[in-house]
Amino acid sequence: DAMVIQNPRYQVTQFGKPVTLSCSQTLNHNVMYWYQQKSSQAPKLLFHYYDKDFNNEADTPDNFQSRRPNTSFCFLDIRSPGLGDAAMYLCATSRESDSNQPQHFGDGTRLSIL
Amino acid sequence: AQSVAQPEDQVNVAEGNPLTVKCTYSVSGNPYLFWYVQYPNRGLQFLLKYITGDNLVKGSYGFEAEFNKSQTSFHLKKPSALVSDSALYFCAVRGAPNAGNNRKLIWGLGTSLAVNP
Known part of the structure; x- marks a missing residue:
């Protein structure tokens, strides 16, 4: 299944250790998104790629960066x-040939900081 | 400014009873409206969307939603709730084309649905 x-x-x-x-x-899909979600709150968009075009949200800390080496992969x-x-x-990903398409989400990575 | 409101943090219903999860929105132009569900430690799953046409939209798992333009609402409904429907539900809106950066979804704060046996 596509996923x-x-x-x-x-x-x-x-x-302080990079991750x-x-x-x-x-x-x-040509658009890929990264969201941060804290304790059952709404997801907060950090940035997204439209193809290779990187779009950062104004309030995303500089501490967060992203890479998209090809269509299939994206890193935070x-x-x-x-x-x-x-x-x-x-x-999440979406097909943006038209904007009425839903976003498709992965199951997430839960990050803990010691 | 575009916004989405989910006025109830939590909804409790008995199994077998109808359920409603409320959503109202504010957006310029015609909205694209979405409902997503999130189970514990999982990502969000798309349930249904309204783009245009029939105001009653049917989606996954027996859910449906009614678009009401005059009330700017898009409430999620199900005729008979199941215990397995217990989850977090998010309403989201995006502006129609030519309404700015419409690739972004504006999210409601979520409603926790608890279906009791």
């Missing part, structure tokens, strides 16, 4: 994680 896969499902890192979360998709890099960065990180 969005996030690895790992659970990630533990130390305060990378990964997302892959078999849907061949947290350069120096703080305790406040502990959250669920969700990757």
